[in-house]
Amino acid sequence: MDFNLTEEQKMLHDTVFKFTRNEWEPRTVEIDDSDCFPWWLWDRFRQLGWCGLLIPEKYGGSGLGVLDTAVMMEAAGHAGADTGSALAWGVHLSIGTVPIILCGNEQQKQKYLPKIATGECITCFALTEPNIGSDAVNLQCTAVRQGDHYVINGTKMFITNGPIADLAIVIAATDKSKGARGISAFIVEKDFPGYSVGRKLDKVGQRGSETSELIFDNCIVPVENRLLEEGDGFIKVGAMNLEYERSILSAAWTGMMGYNVDLAAAYAGQRTQFGHPIVKYSQIREMLARMKVNYEISKLLLYRAAWMKDQGMPAPLEASMYKAFTGKACMESAIDGMQIHGGYGLMREYKIERSLRDAKLAAVGAGTDQVLNEIIARTVTGTRSLTL
Ligand SMILES: Cc1cc2nc3c(=O)[nH]c(=O)nc-3n(C[C@H](O)[C@H](O)[C@H](O)COP(=O)(O)OP(=O)(O)OC[C@H]3O[C@@H](n4cnc5c(N)ncnc54)[C@H](O)[C@@H]3O)c2cc1C
Structure with missing residues (x-):
């Protein structure tokens, strides 16, 4: 079993990470305050050719796979993207477009995919x-x-x-x-x-x-x-779309857990109380360790579900397990990250508080925790139905 990303995937990761650190992350408080979709970011995505990642090259897209796209979304989240803008981007890349890529006829693909790929059509x-x-x-x-x-x-x-x-x-x-x-x-x-x-x-x-x-x-x-x-709208288009939604779309939340680790570790290293940096205290170290382990578990579950989609394998259980784990873990990561920041964690300028607000949707959208648990339980007991 090879856990390495390909050279191309590493390059995609690093490109998105650098872009986010340099251009996106510095403006996340402004984006959050505006409560609006940042059109300047969309213009940059259009320039970078990032509006049609999953669309085949034949229709003007990048022809990337599910894992490639998940790697890019995860990199954005890890570098500090707000998961709101990432969600808007991810919906466009995946559930708003994948039904046409996978279920559209030739005429529908030719009519819509090129405009979606350039970002002219959201x-x-x-x-x-x-x-x-x-x-x-x-x-x-x-x-x-x-x-x-x-x-x-x-x-x-x-x-x-x-x-x-x-x-x-x-x-x-x-x-x-x-x-x-x-x-x-x-x-x-x-x-x-x-x-x-x-x-x-x-x-x-x-x-x-x-x-x-x-x-x-x-x-x-x-x-x-x-x-x-x-x-065919529910049993084919909807069901297939949900697997993409539960993998690609949630990847930015996985990345956010990595961002929380970075923020909390940096803060714990420079904050001194009782004569020592707080990172020396075992209870702080335990929170940091838990945050890191959960981030890595989330990534492994994500990459497996995305890889299975690239192999053409159905992955309803794997996508549900990934999403169920990440919904809970990214909320816990934000809570621990804020706790490590003490009172400063509640201050908007420290950015960790946004992780808590942004994390909530991960346990609600694309199947709530309870619904995903039900799907997992029904799968292991062999009682899954068409509807759940
Ligand atoms: C910010 C945001 C963006 C969204 N974007 C989209 C989008 O782009 N497109 C779209 O179509 N939808 C979108 N959604 C909707 C999202 O997918 C739904 O909110 C989600 O599926 C849950 O549905 P609901 O909110 O109606 O909750 P309900 O289904 O009413 O659930 C309420 C509570 O009951 C629980 N519950 C329900 N059934 C069961 C059960 N069988 N067993 C145990 N507990 C159960 C739930 O887990 C939850 O705790 C979005 C939602 C939000 C908040």
Whole structure:
């Protein structure tokens, strides 16, 4: 078993790490205060060619793999990126785009992927609704076919990139009587009649990503914008997307755990109490050790799930285990990191407090801790179903 990254992956890691340290990390307090997506960062991503990492070169993308992309996201988090902006970037790279890469037909790929790859077109993924979160199969948004188009009605909730996206992958019920097999996926452009952005939501963390409702009021979507067949939206598009979401998207949180270790170790080395640097005290060392071990475990689980996706292997259990572990561990890492900083940990200029606010979503988005535990438990007991 070879645990080394390839030379190319090491280069990708170092490039993103340096970029983040030099340009992104110094502006994270400003990004957090603004509560807006940083367009200057998007412009830099466009210049660097980082908007279509997973898109095949044939359609103007970088043709990178899942592990390559996870390595880049992890490097950004480790170098101190705010995981809000990283989330906006990750949604565009993965769940807003992967359905077209993996499930789109040739016409859909040619129409959308080149614009997504240049960053001219920003994407999002719209599954969650005001009354339906974990129990996604019972969604209320409907898509009714009328000749050559569908009419979509419903509201989507908590949509990352909702206010800034040019295109949404929308999951809606085409036949409620069929349950999970009655759900379909659509590529919906923001200019289609009946598409509008609802209220922008004010969040405790992830403030570099914009989150909103999306409203579909008799929204007209051409039949040619359906992904795969009617009924494939949950069992194929949604299920496959979740594995990407649980690996790539969460990689920045893994990186954040490395950033917390660096911040806490540096602080513990220079803060003196009772005549010694606090790093000499065993209780501080224990917290640092726990933070480091959990960071490394998270990376190993991440890289395995991402590697499996690159081999074309289904990884629902591995992606769930990675995400379940990381959701808890990155919160603990932020709490320990803040504790090591004492009172200064609560001060925004010390940056560790943002880790705590940003960590919360890791245990909620893309499957809550409880839902992931249920998936893991059902897998080991052989009782998994289509819906959970
Ligand atoms: C900042 C942010 C960004 C997001 N971005 C997106 C996005 O881009 N696209 C998108 O579609 N969605 C997005 N989401 C939605 C996210 O995926 C949901 O919040 C998540 O799936 C949980 O759904 P819910 O919030 O409705 O909670 P609920 O499902 O209502 O859960 C409430 C509580 O009940 C628990 N629970 C539920 N079912 C069970 C069970 N069977 N057993 C035990 N406990 C259970 C949950 O774990 C949780 O603790 C985002 C959410 C946030 C906060």
